[in-house]
Amino acid sequence: MLNTIFHRLLQSVVVIVLMSFVVYMLIGLMPGDPIDLMISSDPRMTAEDAARLRQVYGLDQPLWDRYMAWATGALSGEFGYSRLFGRPVIELMGPRLLNTFLLMLSAWILAVIFGLGLGILAGARQGGIIDTSVNWLAFVSASTPTFWLALLLMILFSVQLQLLPASGFPTSLNAGFGERLRHLVLPVLTLAIFETGAYARYMRAAMMEALNADHVRTARAKGASRVRVVLVHALRNAMIPVVTIMALGFGNQFSGALITETMFSYPGMGKMIFDSVMGNDFNLALVALLFATAMTLAANLIADLAYVMLDPRISYAARPGGAAR
């Protein structure tokens, strides 16, 4: 077990390190460089000044040397300054991470509750109304663009019913809990609807399989009630694969979170990545992307470990395709 954890942890670290290099390189390929930006903000700067600055900032060094310099700094907690915000990048991460985490966790909890509930009901009564609806929900949500669903919810709740705000998030500390909640509803709902469909479909499939198992048939033959059979005997086995799917789902929400955050102007990591890429804020974009990657990898890691821990029959080597969705 410990060996497994160590192995997977190592793997994630390797992915992060490789990713940091790739992203560093890609960011270097974005339009302009920091010196160009300084030149455009200070018209008195001469070509010699620019060349000197390039040297000061080490931009005349080869890519690999620059990356190593950055990585050494990053390892000692020095991530540089954000151009857009004029503050150390690392200071900006905390509150955004928290906001995104809040958004993703709320959506995830909602999706888990509804997904499990609907999935159990659908699996227990195949061909019923709930079963059909779950199938449709799963099918439609797999084909709908997240941003379009967000748009539709915006139209319904903000434009037509005028119940909820279409964007923003109160940043002042004295904004009440209720006000914060109102701004969370639409982004959370958007994300939750997508995941609910997927979870319900997996839960349904797992439930159907579990209901066919021998011990469940025995329980039924012994005269256990239908509810008891479903909730006690079948559910336990059905949960094993579903827990993994749900843990993976948490990390997979990040792309959706990026879209909803951007659309609803919700100050989280996703919006910050988008804004920093659009605003040529190299340091911020780099670090924010790495944080987002680390977050996703951590969720995947937890999912894998949960799978190994929950099902003693499965050794690490026999782990299924995992993250493939």
Added chain:
Amino acid sequence: MRRLLARPGAVFSIVILSVIALAALAAPLIADAFGYDVTETDLLARYEPPSLAHWLGTDEVGRDVLLRMLYGARVSIAVGLVAALLAAIIGTAIGLLAGWFGGRIDVLLMRFTDGVIALPLLPLLIVLAAVDLRKIGLPQWIVNGEQISLYRIIVITALVGWTTVARLVRGQTLALRARDFVRSAIAMGAGPLRIMIVHILPNAISPIVVATTLAVGNIILFESVLSFLGLGIQPPLPSWGNMLSNAQETIWQSPLLAVYPGMLILITVACCNLLGDALQAAYDPRRRLRTA
């Protein structure tokens, strides 16, 4: 093929997709028939409700919404098809190499694939979309070309979309490598390249087709998101995504503008998924990748 046509889902999705594709192909003819130009603006006829002249009304600068959607369909479908094919080629190559050579190469390639799968794709796509093409050495005339946003999005979505095909092809290759006809080919002295292309690829084509069909839908979704965020297809070239981007700004004036293009994306992608599922069920009735 007969097994495929026996499925109502397959027939339904083929019919719908054909209608959309034909309408998209015929878009210039339709434009002529109505006497409109897709880029023609008419500030006196903004936000018009649906009418005989404009079946779905007009947008914020008086352009015909239906016509723009059809032109958008050309772009979105072309991106979906070409990028999915490109992704299938990349995935097939990686899967063949990993499955055939095994050992270190297999471990390396599959770890790489796992790594790509584990990444948050959208942020990565955003960075890729923001790359300055001049810095990777493309000549000026290509970079400034009118269609550059089209090519760019095809390449970057293909770059992240190959993983499923790679896994499937690797699995098939591993299974086929042990079969007698492949072993006899080896014994007769066929080189690895010949075996991969002549013996293995034709037998692995079914899962590739299924995965590619499903990929078309996914790539259309990615394209629409990127275009929606302003990083994909650039106006005046219309795409479903960038039409919705305009529509978000005008939801207070005309909420319906935000409904139509999204509906078309939903229908198209749903049909791709339906067709993919039907293909899967037709070539291998026992095993289904997805239930829906």
